[in-house]
Amino acid sequence: MAANRPDARQAVLEAAGELFTGAGYAATTTRAIAERAGLRQASLYYHFPAKEDILAALLAETVRPSLALAARLVAGAAPAAVRLWALAYADIGLLGGARHNLGALYLLPEVGSPNLAHFRTERAELKAAYGRLVAASGIAPESAGIRTDLVFGLVESIAVIRRDDPALDVEAHVREGADGVVRLVGVADPTDGLRAQAHRLLAPLAD
Amino acid sequence: MAANRPDARQAVLEAAGELFTGAGYAATTTRAIAERAGLRQASLYYHFPAKEDILAALLAETVRPSLALAARLVAGAAPAAVRLWALAYADIGLLGGARHNLGALYLLPEVGSPNLAHFRTERAELKAAYGRLVAASGIAPESAGIRTDLVFGLVESIAVIRRDDPALDVEAHVREGADGVVRLVGVADPTDGLRAQAHRLLAPLAD
């Protein structure tokens, strides 16, 4: 290979993550991404076929860990409120702790693009997992749909909160957010016992 | 005047509202706005000094009604949970019922622009009003800040929910959303009595 850097592709994603979350997709030029990644503008196209594929890669790497966790929790046997608390806790933590507030990518109008249908499907699957846990919590079936919308909205709102206050105390927000999700569903009050049980569910998955 | 239309400025705002909420600010060209408004591209600049001023006008007209209501409710004498329910109900209703999902404008990365500081101030004032009602609900002071963040996030999440499902049953979401805000704060459970009281607070303000 030529005088290449160890992992240019990763540097591009890192740069794009910062710029897309800060300025948005359309307002970020391929030149700005390349500059920050230490490449020339045209060299981006060796690693990605088009600008939109950079966004697609970032979206995929953001939603996938949450989705993997959700699949395990949906299949779990613990009380639904415990599993819901655990999913919300981990999911908000991933969004809140990611470099560059990647959750803000979900807010970009470009996620509606036909080329990003795969991301939208994965995000819908994550929401469906929340929906199963909400339904299993014993909520009246006619309310479950709307409450799932609200729960998912509350979880994702971490991106807006973090944008408004970049110096956010993420750990406090994560715990309050998970508590809030359970209170919002309205079938159980989060107790220390529930939280401890949820942490035990999450502990073995941390590796 | 020349062969002008009754209210070109309003037609521009209407067109921009549709395009900005759908495709975002940067991806919407002044030509597209003008075309939809029935003008030539350059004629926009008779009504607005720059593209960003069109966005500023839309943001202002979206936040202002909620802010006016919030100011009245903060000064009210009803129980805090009732006033909070009323504010959330009206605010979500305004965002959910507006033409073109104008609440999605709050999600655009361009709201961070220096030229839109006035909007950010008004939005911060609205959030502060929620904060006063949350604090007055009797929440522990160390939790009030984060819960206000979450409450405000839940209210604004109507924009994402509506974007995901344009055929949303807004009225059902508004009521469930206001209930959810009160449950999320965690000091009172919404009852029919509370809702009725809140509606009485809102009734005289409807004109």
Add this chain to the structure above:
DNA sequence: ATTATCTATAGATCTATAGATAATGC
């Protein structure tokens, strides 16, 4: 021969301004 980069550029925009034009109000 393959990999990863570069320079140069085609082709297509995009915003905002300059200056002309026509209808209305005084």
Add this chain to the structure above:
DNA sequence: ATTATCTATAGATCTATAGATAATGC
């Protein structure tokens, strides 16, 4: 004289492709 519009365009991009170049692996 003022208001609201238009045509034309300057000047500045922006994405993606073509083709050259240099280092490495066989």
